[in-house]
Each structure stands twice: as C-alpha cells, then as structure tokens.
Amino acid sequence: MKPVTRRNFIITGAAAALGMSVVPKAAFAAESDAKPVRVGVVGTGNRGTSHVSCLLTIEGVEVVALCDLFENKVTNAAEICRKAGRKEPAVYFGNMNSYKQMLDKEKMDAVIIATYWDSHSSIALYALKNGIYPGIEVPAALTVDDTWNLVETSEKTGVPCMMLENWSFRQDNLALLNMKRLGMLGDIVHCHCAHSHDCIDHWFFDSKTGEQRWAAEYLLKYNRDQYPTHSVGPVISWLDINRGDIFTEITSTATASKGINAYFKRRFGDSHLNSNLKYSQGDIVTSVLKTRMGKTLVVNYDMQLPRPYSNRWMLQGTKGVYYEEKSAIYLVEQSPEYHEWEPWKPYEQRYNHVWWQGDYSALSHGGTDFVMLSRFINAVRAKGQTPIDVYDSAVMTAIVELSGISIAKNAPVAFPDFTKGKWQSNKPYFALDRTL
Numbered sequence: 074m075k076p077v078t079r080r081n082f083i084i085t086g087a088a089a090a091l092g093m094s095v096v097p098k099a100a101f102a103a104e105s106d107a108k109p110v111r112v113g114v115v116g117t118g119n120r121g122t123s124h125v126s127c128l129l130t131i132e133g134v135e136v137v138a139l140c141d142l143f144e145n146k147v148t149n150a151a152e153i154c155r156k157a158g159r160k161e162p163a164v165y166f167g168n169m170n171s172y173k174q175m176l177d178k179e180k181m182d183a184v185i186i187a188t189y190w191d192s193h194s195s196i197a198l199y200a201l202k203n204g205i206y207p208g209i210e211v212p213a214a215l216t217v218d219d220t221w222n223l224v225e226t227s228e229k230t231g232v233p234c235m236m237l238e239n240w241s242f243r244q245d246n247l248a249l250l251n252m253k254r255l256g257m258l259g260d261i262v263h264c265h266c267a268h269s270h271d272c273i274d275h276w277f278f279d280s281k282t283g284e285q286r287w288a289a290e291y292l293l294k295y296n297r298d299q300y301p302t303h304s305v306g307p308v309i310s311w312l313d314i315n316r317g318d319i320f321t322e323i324t325s326t327a328t329a330s331k332g333i334n335a336y337f338k339r340r341f342g343d344s345h346l347n348s349n350l351k352y353s354q355g356d357i358v359t360s361v362l363k364t365r366m367g368k369t370l371v372v373n374y375d376m377q378l379p380r381p382y383s384n385r386w387m388l389q390g391t392k393g394v395y396y397e398e399k400s401a402i403y404l405v406e407q408s409p410e411y412h413e414w415e416p417w418k419p420y421e422q423r424y425n426h427v428w429w430q431g432d433y434s435a436l437s438h439g440g441t442d443f444v445m446l447s448r449f450i451n452a453v454r455a456k457g458q459t460p461i462d463v464y465d466s467a468v469m470t471a472i473v474e475l476s477g478i479s480i481a482k483n484a485p486v487a488f489p490d491f492t493k494g495k496w497q498s499n500k501p502y503f504a505l506d507r508t509l
Contacts, residue, residue, distance in 0.1 A: 109135040110454050111181040113162075113205075115172045115196055117141040117150035120210060121187035125150045127442050128185075129157045131450055138179040140165040140172045172196050176203050183453045185237070186210055189287055194219040201226045201234060206453045208446075209236050211302040213470045217489060220467045224491050227463040235449060235459035236466035238306035239438055240384070241503070242445040245417070246307035247426035249388065249395055251506050253311055255424075257404060259392030264311060266304035267373035267385040273336050277376075283341050292354040296327050297477030298374040299354065302469040304384050305372060306461075310503045311388055315464045318366040319496045320488040325476040327355030332377035360476050362488065372472065427508045460503060467491040 112128055114121050117139055128134050136154050139162050141147040147164045155161045165175040169192070176184065176199055183206040186196045194214035197207035201223075213236040214220045227234040240246065252258065274280045277289045291299055312318060330352045337348040358374035373385065386397035393404035401414035408415050428448065433440020448460040468491060479486045492499065 107133070107454060109133050110183065110450050111135050111137045111179075112450075112453075113138040113140070113175055113179060113181045113184040114150065115140045115175070115184060115186050116188035116210070117146045118187070121185065122146075122150050122153065123437050123442065124185050124187055124446070125153055127437050127446050128450075129154065129159060130436065130443060131447050133454070134450055135160070136162050137181050138163040138165065138175050140175045142166060142169070142171070173199060176200060176205060181205055183208060183449070190215055190291070194223055197223060197234060198226055201230050201232045204230065204232055206232060206449075206459070207234050208449050208459075209234070209466070211236055211238055211469075212300070212473050213466050214473075216474050217471050220470050221489070221491070224463050224467050233452065233457075233459040234463040234466065235452075235461045236302065236469065237445060237449070238302050238461060238466075238469060239441045239445045240303045241306035241310070241461060242428070242441050242448070243307065244426065244429045244439075244441075245397070245421050246386075247428060247504055247506075248421040248424040250307070250310050250504060251424040251426055251509060252395075252420065253388070253390075254501070254506075255509065257392065257407075258388060258390035258395070259405075261312060261368060261388065261390045263369050263371075263387075263389045264308050265371045265373075265385060265387040266308055267375055267383065268300050268304045269373065269375040269380055269383045269385055271378065271380050271382075272376045273333060274340070277333075278347070283337060283345055283347055285347070292333065292352045292377075293350075294353060295477055296330075296353045296355050296358075296480050297474070298325065298358045298360055298372060298472055300374060300376065301360075301372055301472040301476070304386070305370075305469050305472065307386070308370060308388075309465050309468060310501070312364065312368055312370065313501065314364070314468055315492050315496045316499045316501045317496065318364045318368065319490055319492070320362045320370075320468065321365050322485045323360055323362045323472065323475050323479055323488055324485040325358055325360040325479040326483075327359075327480050328357045330355050330377075332356040332379075336377075336379075355480075358476060358480070360472065360479070362472075374476075426504060427506050428504065458502070462502070464491045464495075465503070 112134055114125055128136055139147045139150050144166045147166045151161055151164050163179055165171040184200050185208045186193055187210045193209050197209050200207040223234055333352050334348055337345050356377045360372040362370040383398055388395045395402045400417045402417050402420055403414055428444050433443050436443045452459045475486050
C-alpha cells in the first residue's frame with residue numbers, strides 16, 4: 074500500500090464512503106456451497122435466542138438442536154426456526170445435564186453456549202471431547218484452572234475453541250486494527266479500556282420489583298472485574314498479545330460498594346431488602362496489566378453507577394492516539410492542527426475492514442454479531458482455526474479471577490502464559506485484512 078498522505082487519505086476515504094453498499098442478501102454465500110454447517114445452541118434465553126436468530130441469517134447454516142433448563146425458553150427458540158421456514162430443531166430441556174444428551178445424540182459441527190456463566194466451561198469441555206467446535210459466550214470460564222482446562226483440552230483434542238467476544242469484531246475496532254498494523258500510530262505504548270455500562274436495573278436486578286436476577290449473586294460473593302472481555306477483546310490484537318508480547322502481571326484495586334444500595338434506596342425506598350444488603354462488589358475496579366515488551370493496559374469495571382454506555386477505548390503510540398469516547402484521533406504530521414483532535418469517522422471509512430463491506434446495521438448489535446458468527450461458521454466449515462483462538466479467549470477470561478485475587482491480596486499477581494512460550498514466535502492472525 075502506498076504511503077498515506079493527507080491528500081490521498083481524503084481522496085481515498087471519500088471513495089470508500091461512496092463504495093459502501095447495501096448488504097448482499099446472503100453474505101459469504103460463496104463459502105456456503107458445501108454441505109450445511111450443523112449448529113446446536115445451549116441456553117436459549119435472551120442472548121441464546123438472539124444467536125439463533127442471527128444464525129438463521131447466515132447462508133449454509135442448519136440449527137439442528139436447542140437446549141435449555143426451561144421448556145418455554147427452548148420451544149420459543151424452536152418456533153423462531155419454524156417461522157423462518159427452517160426444519161424445526163430437536164429440543165432438550167429439564168436439567169443441568171440435558172446438554173450432554175443433546176451433544177451425545179445429535180450430529181452437529183458446532184455448538185453455541187449461552188448459559189449461566191458458571192456452566193460455560195463445563196459445556197465447552199464436553200463439546201471439545203465430542204469433536205464439536207464450541208462458541209462460548211463471555212466469559213469462557215470463571216477460574217484460571219477452568220481456563221487452563223479449556224486450553225489444554227483444545228490442544229489435546231485438536232478441536233478449536235472460541236469465546237464469542239463480539240466487540241472484537243466491531244467496525245471501528247477493526248478499522249483501528251488496520252491502522253495499527255500499517256504503523257500509523259507508531260510503536261504502541263499504552264491502552265485504556267472499560268466496560269462502563271449501568272446494568273443495575275435490567276441485568277443484575279428486575280427493574281419492577283428489584284428482585285435479584287442470576288448475575289446478582291456474583292455481586293454478593295465477589296469483588297473483581299466481573300466482565301472484562303468486551304473492553305479487552307479488541308485490545309488483545311492492538312497490543313499483539315500472544316503474538317510477540319504477553320501480559321506478565323495484573324494489579325487491581327476496587328472502590329467501596331455504594332451504587333447498588335443507593336439505587337435501591339432511590340428506586341424502592343429504605344425498606345427494600347437490597348437497600349441495606351451488603352454487597353462485596355466494589356463499584357469501580359481498576360486493573361493495570363503490564364506486558365513483557367513494556368506496554369501497559371488499564372481496564373475498568375464500571376457497571377453499578379448511573380452513566381451512559383461507553384467502552385472508553387484509548388490507544389496510544391509514538392505517532393498518535395485514538396480516543397473512542399471523543400470519536401477522535403490525532404496523528405503526528407497528518408492531523409491538520411498541532412495537538413488538536415480530528416474526527417475519527419473518515420479514518421474508519423478509509424480503513425474499513427474487509428469484513429465490513431456492507432451495511433449490517435439493522436442486525437443484532439449493529440451487525441457485529443453477524444460478522445462474528447459468520448467468521449466462526451466459516452472456520453467450522455473449513456475445519457480450520459476460529460477467528461479468536463483458545464489462547465486469546467483464555468487471556469481475556471483469566472482477568473476475572475486474577476483481578477479478584479489481586480484485590481484481596483492488595484498486590485500484583487502474575488499473569489499465566491497460556492501459550493507456554495509460543496507467543497515469542499506466533500504471528501498475528503486475527504482479522505488479517507489482505508486488501509491493505
């Protein structure tokens with residue numbers, strides 16, 4: 074690719090913007106001519122049902138079986154398949170081991186796991202041992218031991234394992250990855266990210282009654298970064314983690330827990346049980362991760378205080394800085410004004426990733442789920458490596474338990490090398506854009 078100048082950036086960026094077209098009826102259709110990819114789904118609540126709907130939009134996919142604890146959940150998902158004109162999938166429900174019956178009996182190539190967090194790794198391990206590709210909702214596991222089990226079982230069976238971190242596939246994040254790989258930000262030195270998402274009144278607790286939902290039990294029991302993967306997902310590739318660099322340690326701190334009780338007193342009054350219940354989880358967790366090559370990453374957990382949504386990504390290098398909250402960028406010798414931000418969107422269009430050559434905005438999460446699942450399905454069809462491998466899945470996942478250990482010890486904690494030294498020779502693999 075020829076060197077980027079201000080002039081050819083503007084010209085080519087305008088051309089790219091004009092060239093963005095409507096989504097073809099079935100993306101990746103050329104790769105769907107072979108036999109259908111047979112997929113099962115375990116966990117058909119809100120997220121699992123969304124995955125079912127998304128899978129039905131991907132050419133060459135057959136949803137063959139569904140499983141959930143509750144009959145009404147699984148029959149609802151089966152009805153979505155029927156209304157889409159597809160063969161009605163087999164359904165399994167009733168107990169915590171129903172997924173084993175499904176995986177043992179039904180012939181499938183891959184399984185999507187969208188259950189409660191504490192069952193993700195056990196279902197994935199069972200799938201791996203049955204030769205089935207697991208696509209695991211986040212986080213892939215809750216302990217470092219279970220994370221190691223996923224890595225080593227994937228290695229032993231030869232079956233790839235992927236955590237479905239959809240924010241790694243966002244259009245803006247992939248465009249930034251393209252720019253990073255072109256060297257436009259220079260040597261990367263530092264990154265900040267956060268999951269700043271007020272989930273108190275819909276995810277952790279029922280908005281009408283204040284009753285605890287399943288995720289709230291983790292707020293009672295633990296003080297840690299409960300949900301790091303959305304923010305850290307794209308950062309893995311920006312920092313070349315497991316591909317020439319590696320995290321070596323994590324230091325985490327937490328604030329006091331104030332937000333949950335304050336919400337309940339404001340919304341339901343002082344007499345509500347949760348207004349005075351003691352929660353272990355601090356409102357804000359700040360983790361600092363160091364890498365072998367001298368980079369730093371700051372990660373914030375921020376899910377219990379009133380605020381608009383943000384991931385607060387900032388990527389900083391020797392030639393510039395990207396700032397997601399401002400939707401802005403500054404590049405040395407390219408930005409028009411000295412030390413002044415310029416808009417990000419023209420750069421996103423200019424360096425638009427090949428996976429986003431269409432308008433997917435009407436689909437789930439603005440098309441991000443479609444892009445992610447399409448690439449996952451392509452890997453399953455080709456019997457190849459998944460777009461996010463088990464090692465990157467492990468790094469994102471391990472932050473959950475390690476942050477809690479660091480907070481409890483008030484000290485840094487060593488970060489495991491899930492690649493067992495292979496990071497030194499591994500080459501970048503995620504979302505390589507051959508059009509650059």
